[in-house]
Every structure is written in structure tokens, then in C-alpha cells.
Amino acid sequence: MAADSIAxxxxxxxxxxxxxxxxxxxxxxxxxxVYPIALALGRSFTNWDGLFRxxxxxxxxxxxxxxxxxxxTVLRNTLILLINVPLQVFIGIVVALLLYxxxxxxxxxxxxxxxxxxxxxxxxxxLFKIFFGYxxxxxxxxxxxxxxxxxxxxxxxxxxxxxxxxxxxxxxSIGWQAIVILGGLSAIPPxxxxxxIIDGARYWQRAFLxxxxxxxxxxxxxxxxxGVWTLTQLFPFLFAMTKGGPGYETSTLDYMIYLKSFGIxxxxxxxxxxxxxxxxLVLVLALTVIxxxxxxxxxDWG
Amino acid sequence: MRRFTIxxxxxxxxxxxxxxxxxxxxxxxxxxxxxxxxxSLIGPTEQQKPQEQWYISQAFKRFEKANxxxxxxxxxxADQNAAHTNFKTAGLAGNAPDVANLxxxxxxxxxxxxxxxxxxxxxxxxxxxxxxxxxxxDGFKPDGTILGxxxxxxQICFMMYNKAIVKKAGxxxxxxxxxTIQEFDEALGKIKAIGVTPILVDEAAQSVCWWLAWxxxxxxxxxxxxxxxxxxxxxxxxxxxDKGFLAVLNHYxxxxxxxxxxxxxxxxxxxxTQFLNGKGAIWPSVTSFLADAEKALGPDxxxxxxxxxxxxxxxxxxxxxxxxxxxxxxxNTKYPQLxxxxxxxxxxxxxxxxxxxxxxxxVVRTDITPADMGWAxxxxxxKIQKYSTIYNYWVDNLLTPDVANVFYIQxxxxxxxxxxxxxxxxxxxxxxxxx
Numbered sequence: 023m024a025a026d027s028i029a030x031x032x033x034x035x036x037x038x039x040x041x042x043x044x045x046x047x048x049x050x051x052x053x054x055x056v057y058p059i060a061l062a063l064g065r066s067f068t069n070w071d072g073l074f075r076x077x078x079x080x081x082x083x084x085x086x087x088x089x090x091x092x093x094x095t096v097l098r099n100t101l102i103l104l105i106n107v108p109l110q111v112f113i114g115i116v117v118a119l120l121l122y123x124x125x126x127x128x129x130x131x132x133x134x135x136x137x138x139x140x141x142x143x144x145x146x147x148x149l150f151k152i153f154f155g156y157x158x159x160x161x162x163x164x165x166x167x168x169x170x171x172x173x174x175x176x177x178x179x180x181x182x183x184x185x186x187x188x189x190x191x192x193x194x195s196i197g198w199q200a201i202v203i204l205g206g207l208s209a210i211p212p213x214x215x216x217x218x219i220i221d222g223a224r225y226w227q228r229a230f231l232x233x234x235x236x237x238x239x240x241x242x243x244x245x246x247x248x249g250v251w252t253l254t255q256l257f258p259f260l261f262a263m264t265k266g267g268p269g270y271e272t273s274t275l276d277y278m279i280y281l282k283s284f285g286i287x288x289x290x291x292x293x294x295x296x297x298x299x300x301x302x303l304v305l306v307l308a309l310t311v312i313x314x315x316x317x318x319x320x321x322d323w324g
Numbered sequence: 325m326r327r328f329t330i331x332x333x334x335x336x337x338x339x340x341x342x343x344x345x346x347x348x349x350x351x352x353x354x355x356x357x358x359x360x361x362x363x364s365l366i367g368p369t370e371q372q373k374p375q376e377q378w379y380i381s382q383a384f385k386r387f388e389k390a391n392x393x394x395x396x397x398x399x400x401x402a403d404q405n406a407a408h409t410n411f412k413t414a415g416l417a418g419n420a421p422d423v424a425n426l427x428x429x430x431x432x433x434x435x436x437x438x439x440x441x442x443x444x445x446x447x448x449x450x451x452x453x454x455x456x457x458x459x460x461x462d463g464f465k466p467d468g469t470i471l472g473x474x475x476x477x478x479q480i481c482f483m484m485y486n487k488a489i490v491k492k493a494g495x496x497x498x499x500x501x502x503x504t505i506q507e508f509d510e511a512l513g514k515i516k517a518i519g520v521t522p523i524l525v526d527e528a529a530q531s532v533c534w535w536l537a538w539x540x541x542x543x544x545x546x547x548x549x550x551x552x553x554x555x556x557x558x559x560x561x562x563x564x565x566d567k568g569f570l571a572v573l574n575h576y577x578x579x580x581x582x583x584x585x586x587x588x589x590x591x592x593x594x595x596x597t598q599f600l601n602g603k604g605a606i607w608p609s610v611t612s613f614l615a616d617a618e619k620a621l622g623p624d625x626x627x628x629x630x631x632x633x634x635x636x637x638x639x640x641x642x643x644x645x646x647x648x649x650x651x652x653x654x655x656n657t658k659y660p661q662l663x664x665x666x667x668x669x670x671x672x673x674x675x676x677x678x679x680x681x682x683x684x685x686x687v688v689r690t691d692i693t694p695a696d697m698g699w700a701x702x703x704x705x706x707k708i709q710k711y712s713t714i715y716n717y718w719v720d721n722l723l724t725p726d727v728a729n730v731f732y733i734q735x736x737x738x739x740x741x742x743x744x745x746x747x748x749x750x751x752x753x754x755x756x757x758x759x
Contacts, residue, residue, distance in 0.1 A: 072409070073416055073437050091751065156588035177591040178740070267528045268590040269737040281729075284409050290434075291726070 059303065066296035072283075076293075083297035092270050092278065100253065100274040100305075102184050106191040107248050111241060113192065114199020119229055121200060122207045136197035143194070147262025150190040151177070177264050180271040187272065190259060191252070199244055206240030207233065242317035246310055253306050275302045353394045353659060355666060356421040357384075358411065361402045363612050364425050364475055364649045365670065367683035371400075379682040387669050394662065401425070411654075412438060420654035422663045425475065428459035428650040429721030430728065432471050436462060440653040442470045445664040454671055455688050455713055456647035464554065464722070473667045474647030476676050477685035478712045479610045481538040481644040483628040484617050489605045490626070493518050497628055505543065505575070508631045512584040515605045522584040524604035529593035533735035535585070536576060538608040541719035542644045543633040544572045550722060557724045559757025563749040572633075573738050573745035580739040590736045610645075611685050611708055618704065627704045629711070645715035647688055686712035726755035 070076040121128050154176040161173035177183045266273035282295035365380045384396040401407035414420035415438025461468035493514040502508040512522040525535045547568025555561040599607035600620040653663040686709045699706040730751045737743035
């Protein structure tokens with residue numbers, strides 16, 4: 023009886039310790055994550071203008087935004103820009119493998135490849151804006167080598183402007199991807215590679231049949247992180263390069279949140295901005311779930 | 325007798341304390357003022373100088389001297405657009421600056437919950453001698469609540485042009501400027517024929533369609549009138565039924581297709597620099613850029629007012645402009661009278677003349693003439709000053725915020741052919757109706 027009582031008491035103390043240990047992070051999550059999300063969700067059903075107008079409008083903000091011509095344009099742009107994710111992951115893997123194999127000068131390459139990561143995104147945006155400007159260096163080079171017909175207004179239309187933005191993001195992110203993949207590679211026992219070499223596996227066989235299957239979880243992390251980043255963190259690139267224009271030709275869902283809240287015209291339509299934020303959250307969650315399921319299946323294959 | 329002694333003594337002590345407090349040094353009063361970093365009482369090149377040399381800093385010192393115990397804190401707002409959102413947010417939190425320099429018209433009408441009405445505070449003399457009160461009266465109505473003061477300078481829209489280029493194209497706009505839209509188009513053709521870009525403009529770099537807002541809006545309002553445009557933006561009429569507006573949009577598109585605009589106007593951001601370097605004939609402008617352009621181009625700089633869309637229309641010999649900037653007082657200020665006194669001081673005849681020593685703008689006072697300013701009769705600024713009382717108020721400031729969003733951001737697509745004028749006006753109609 024006494025032993026039961028002591029065990030029960032210990033169990034209660036243990037439970038209390040667990041709860042107390044979890045409390046700080048639970049409070050942080052509640053205050054900085056759950057509360058703002060709940061607030062945005064609530065405000066997305068109002069016509070809140072940032073001041074005193076916050077009448078309940080039901081799903082009108084969602085319906086009006088989807089019905090507007092802007093929705094399909096920005097959704098299309100958002101999805102097109104996701105092309106950068108496989109590109110940066112693929113190039114990141116190639117670079118990481120080269121660094122792992124310690125090709126000549128790998129220490130210098132490692133520093134150089136990572137350098138864009140320490141430059142402000144706004145500066146990168148302005149650099150690309152100047153570089154690909156109509157009278158910028160890129161067109162000047164094209165004209166100099168006799169390709170003047172290809173010297174176009176790169177930011178003047180949706181297709182080429184998004185292409186330049188994807189290029190800038192990939193250039194910016196390769197270093198980060200390479201470092202993440204390199205970390206994963208370091209966790210693979212060297213004996214695995216040694217055995218493969220003894221068995222006669224060539225470089226590309228080692229890369230595709232050994233390295234990539236063993237890196238599925240690392241690649242999964244890289245894909246999810248860069249996918250979420252693309253959906254939510256492109257603002258400085260877009261602001262510096264195109265301001266989402268011309269028109270809405272390069273605006274994305276997260277850029278629209280800014281335009282609806284603080285953009286030109288003083289509209290301050292925080293209700294619609296909140297609705298777009300909720301839509302973006304749903305998109306991020308959906309893509310993350312799909313990606314995790316695919317990664318699980320790939321892991322099973324491995 | 326004793327029972328009265330203690331209360332009597334206490335009363336004397338209380339009165340003496342009150343008297344000492346009243347006679348003591350006055351409590352310091354601090355007014356915080358937000359000022360736009362450009363286009364307002366801070367000129368475009370003033371910010372390159374130390375802050376104490378700016379006109380506004382010197383004006384504040386004069387005010388402080390005339391009002392002992394008052395200090396003024398100047399906060400420069402580099403991003404004018406963001407200043408409005410910041411003011412609104414601060415007003416909501418109850419800590420907005422006492423005085424803020426914001427844009428006139430819809431931008432301030434949209435935040436009257438945090439702006440103090442000034443009807444009972446503005447001196448009658450100011451109402452009489454300052455022009456542009458309609459721009460700060462709620463709804464642009466003559467009896468609308470006064471939400472602010474027109475800022476002490478006037479912005480008038482015009483086209484700067486390079487006289488040397490125009491002369492090379494065989495024209496003399498000083499003697500014979502284009503008076504109709506047909507003559508204007510013909511003149512642009514002549515400039516293009518000599519291999520020079522006729523119009524340099526960055527139509528989207530700051531998410532604002534400058535050509536439409538500064539020049540072509542005049543042709544729109546000539547045909548539709550400001551009242552008509554207000555009815556459209558309030559949803560009482562349709563932009564889609566506005567034939568004048570559609571004609572202006574088609575003309576806007578034709579200027580692009582004929583190669584009269586720079587080809588990359590949808591993405592460029594260096595038109596003013598290019599103009600100063602003689603790379604183009606015309607740059608649409610407002611008054612605050614005049615001094616810099618005169619410094620760069622000297623006697624080659626000319627001023628051209630927009631030609632008439634149709635000489636048979638009622639509105640003639642005018643241009644877009646007026647006090648685009650205002651001074652408002654926050655509802656949360658503790659010193660409303662003092663705040664108005666400061667704004668009135670900045671708009672006074674003496675201060676306007678002081679300001680003109682540093683920056684050159686047409687003025688909003690009726691009791692100041694070009695001769696008072698020391699301007700030569702044939703100077704560019706004197707030509708512009710003529711329009712300071714016959715301007716047509718900013719059309720883009722008439723547009724309600726959601727309509728203005730469409731106008732500013734998507735108009736360039738009409739010029740470059742990515743959107744038809746009909747689709748554009750339909751989008752404006754979709755957003756009209758919210759006051």
C-alpha cells in the first residue's frame with residue numbers, strides 16, 4: 023500500500039515535471055503562433071481596415087479575392103516560383119557531392135558558394151534588377167556578342183521576369199542547400215562508400231544508388247524548408263526587383279498580403295490581407311503534407 | 325475663534341501653493357511633427373545638407389523662439405506612402421504625432437477617425453488667404469469638415485522639356501507650344517524622327533503611373549470633370565461608360581505603340597536622370613523637381629503645360645495640381661491649439677517667403693505675387709505660378725483607395741498592351757463604391 027502510494031506520488035511528480043518543462047515552449051507557441059493565426063483567421067471574416075471598421079462579412083473576403091482577376095495571377099506566380107525548389111536542391115546536391123569528394127580548391131568553392139547567403143536579400147534583388155535591366159550589363163553583353171535580338175525587357179513580362187526571379191533565388195540558395203546536404207553526407211559511414219568502390223560502383227552510381235537514397239530525410243527537410251521559404255519569404259526579392267509588377271505580373275500570395283495591408287492607394291484592407299494569409303497557410307500545409315507523404319514512400323523504396 | 329484658525333491656515337497654505345505653481349516656470353511642451361522627406365517642406369536636395377540647414381528646421385527654431393517653453397521634434401518620413409499607414413496605426417494606438425504631413429484628399433478622408441477636425445480652430449484669415457481648402461475638406465465638399473491645412477506649397481504638374489532637342493526637331497515651344505492633343509502628337513512624331521525618345525517616364529517603378537497621374541489625368545477631367553470622376557469612384561456612375569476616359573486610355577496606349585514613350589517604361593527607374601543627361605525630350609514633372617533640373621540643364625530647360633484635349637470643352641488653360649500635401653492634427657494630441665498655431669505659422673506670408681529662399685514652389689497664398697518672390701516674369705517658376713490658382717485638383721487623389729490601387733498598379737498594362745482599356749475600367753468599376 024505504502025509502495026503504491028510512493029509510486030503514485032512519484033508518477034504525479036514526474037507528470038508535473040513534464041508539464042512544467044513543456045510550459046515555456048507551450049506559452050511561446052500559444053502567444054507567438056497560435057494566437058496570431060487565430061487572430062488572422064478571425065479577422066479574415068471581417069472588413070477590418072486597421073482602424074475601427076471590423077464588421078463581420080462572412081466569407082466575402084475569400085470569395086471576392088478568388089473572383090478578382092488578381093487571385094489566379096498571383097496563385098500562378100506563386101506556383102511557378104516553386105520551380106526554384108527542385109532546381110536549388112538538385113544543384114545543392116551536385117555541389118555538396120563535389121565538396122564531399124574534396125575536388126581541388128574545395129575549401130575556396132565552399133566559401134564562394136555560401137557567400138550569397140550572407141548578402142541581404144534586398145541587395146541581391148537590386149543587383150539582379152540592375153543586371154537584367156533593359157539597359158543593364160546582361161543586355162549589353164548580348165548586344166556585344168551579336169545577340170541584340172535577345173536583349174529584351176526581362177522584367178517587362180511575366181514569363182521572363184519570373185525566370186529571372188527563379189534564377190536569383192537559386193543563386194542565393196545553393197550555398198544553404200549544399201551545406202545542409204553536406205551535413206547529411208557526413209552522417210553516412212565512409213565504409214559504405216569504400217565498399218561501393220571495392221564493388222566497382224562508378225561516381226554517378228554511387229551518387230544515385232547510395233547517396234541520394236540515404237539522404238532522403240535530409241532532402242525532405244531541404245525541400246520542405248525551401249518550399250515554405252519560397253511561399254512566405256520572397257518579399258524582399260520581389261520588392262527590390264519588380265515591386266510585384268508590372269501590374270500584378272510578378273506578385274505572389276505573400277506579396278499580396280503586403281499590397282492589401284500597406285500597399286499603394288491607402289486601402290489598408292486588412293480583412294482581405296488576413297484572408298490571403300489564411301489561404302497561404304492552407305497552401306503551405308497542403309504542399310508540406312504531400313511532400314512528406316512522397317518522402318515517406320521514397321524512404322520505403324530505399 | 326480657534327476652530328476657524330486651522331482651516332484658515334490650511335486655506336492660506338493652499339492658496340499660496342497654487343499661486344507659486346501658477347507663477348513658477350511654465351511646463352515644457354513638446355510637439356512632435358512628422359514631415360515627408362520629399363515633395364513637401366523638405367526639398368529634394370535639402371536632405372543632402374545637415375538637418376539644421378533645412379528650411380523646416382529653421383522655421384521650427386523661429387516658432388520655438390516666438391513660443392517660449394515649446395520644443396518641436398522633427399521626424400522625417402522617408403516613405404510617404406508608408407507614413408499614412410504608420411499614422412493610422414499610431415492614431416489607433418493613441419500615440420500619433422501631434423502634427424503629420426500627409427497627402428490631401430482621399431488619403432486623409434480615409435482616416436478621419438484619428439484626425440482632429442479643425443473647423444473651430446482655423447483662423448478666419450487663413451481661410452481667406454490660403455487656397456486649396458477644398459482638398460482637405462471631407463468629401464471635397466465646400467462645407468465638409470476641415471481635416472487639415474493645405475501645405476504651404478503648391479505642386480503643379482507640367483512637362484519639362486529639353487529646348488535644344490525640340491529646336492533640333494524644328495520647333496520652338498517657347499514661341500509656339502502645342503495647344504491641342506493633335507499638335508502635341510505631331511510634335512512627338514517630329515522628335516522621334518530625329519532619333520530621340522520623345523517622353524521619358526518610369527510608369528511603374530514606384531507603383532504609380534506618373535504620366536497618367538500628372539499629365540493625362542488633365543485630359544480625363546477636361547472631358548469628365550472632377551465631379552463626374554467622384555461619382556464614378558463612389559459607384560454612382562460607371563467608369564466603363566466614361567467615353568472620355570476610354571479615349572484617354574487609348575491615347576495612352578497609342579503613345580506607347582508609336583514609340584513616343586521609352587520602351588521599358590514598365591520597368592525603368594532612371595528617367596529623370598536620363599532626361600537631365602539629354603537622353604529624351606520630355607519628362608512629366610511636378611514643381612519640386614524644377615530647381616534640380618534647372619541646375620542640370622540651365623537655359624535648355626523649358627516648361628510645357630498640357631495641351632487641350634478639345635478646345636470646345638469647358639475646362640481650358642489648366643493643369644493637374646494643387647496642394648497635394650496637407651498638415652493634419654492627431655485626435656490624440658494634448659495641444660490642439662498649439663498644433664494649429666504651428667501649422668498656421670508655417671503657412672504665414674512671412675514663412676512662405678522664407679521657405680522660398682531655399683526651395684522654389686508656387687505658393688498657396690493669395691497675398692504673395694511672383695514679384696514678392698523675386699521671380700523674373702519669363703522664368704519657368706513664374707510661368708508655373710500662373711497655374712497656382714487655376715489648377716484642377718489631383719484626379720488620383722479623388723479616387724477611393726481600392727480604385728486608386730487599380731489605377732496606380734495596373735494602368736501601365738494598358739499602355740504596354742497587356743490589358744485592354746475596357747478590362748482596366750471594368751476592374752476599376754469592380755472596386756468602386758466603397759467610400
